Amino acid sequence: MTGGSALPLGDSLEVWVAILLIGVATYGFRISFIHLFGRIDEVPDRIKRLLRYVPPAVLAALVLPDLVTLRPSVAATLVDERLIAGVAAGAVAWRTENVMATIATGMVTLWLFRFVVFA
């Protein structure tokens, strides 16, 4: 935990507050133009262009920190069971675009390196 004034999400009340705030905002996004239709028919072009880059940017920012930990040497950074499993899973995702096959490849590769190769 960093930052003393921050609200740690340790207990149930804070978790519920987070769930409610995210839920209200997300519902707001869902209903936005469905509700406004007739008054505003189109997302302004500038916003549309910006929103196009949200999925790849967000997803990559979610994925990579779970696969890569920067270490003092390049070798130590690359020889990591999570990164190896991620590369294997990424190749399968690219070839098949199948969620199940991607997860299966990644998990099996992770276990192979964690329990057999690096054990």
Added chain:
Amino acid sequence: MTVDGDRLADGLLDGDVWAGVRDMSPLLFGIVPFALVAGIASVDAGLGLVEAVGMSVIVFAGASQLAALDLIESNAPLAVVVGTAIVINLRVVMYSASIAPHFAEYGRRFRAGLAYLLTDQAYALSVAEFEANPERSRWRYYAGAGAALWVVWQVGTVVGVVVGASVPDAWGLTFAVPLVFLALLVPAMKDRPTTAAGVAGGTVAVVAGGFPLNLGLLTGAVSGVVVGLLTEVVGE
């Protein structure tokens, strides 16, 4: 007035509702592992069954749920948890705008109900179907597709909580979280600007991993969007 023939043929389900359910079903194979992982991640983040299901019902948006759970687990401040989830769900505004004309004929309250079921999958299926098959009942098809996804999402969350609570930590089941995102990321990087957005977003998030308040993800996401836009401008 005659009774709808499809309704007789399908028993409980109306023909248009059923078409939505049927078209959604192949996509559910991708949703099942996603929902299981949401349940497993909930356990890891210290949530109970009621909180996990509460999140799946109230938020009902997988990627943002997983990101929020990850941040809750690492004790991020409330504002960062909520802010990150909001950025992830911004894309839904696009779906809302794109599907809105199809719902224009319905009343305001009814539309408010339909909006709740708006997801990547229900949106993509419905808009494609309305193009291909204009006489299809808009709300019935969309509601069938959306409700099928909703049910699988909730059941999957519950099963995930049970599984997550009974599998040893050493198996690293939460590694399935980045794998799910990876499966979504690869098709999202479909041209040069979107690929640049992904590469920049991921790289910055890794480098910013040590940022205070777990702001690394948010910093990476914003950087990725900016780099995507810049790449698009340079390419023009």
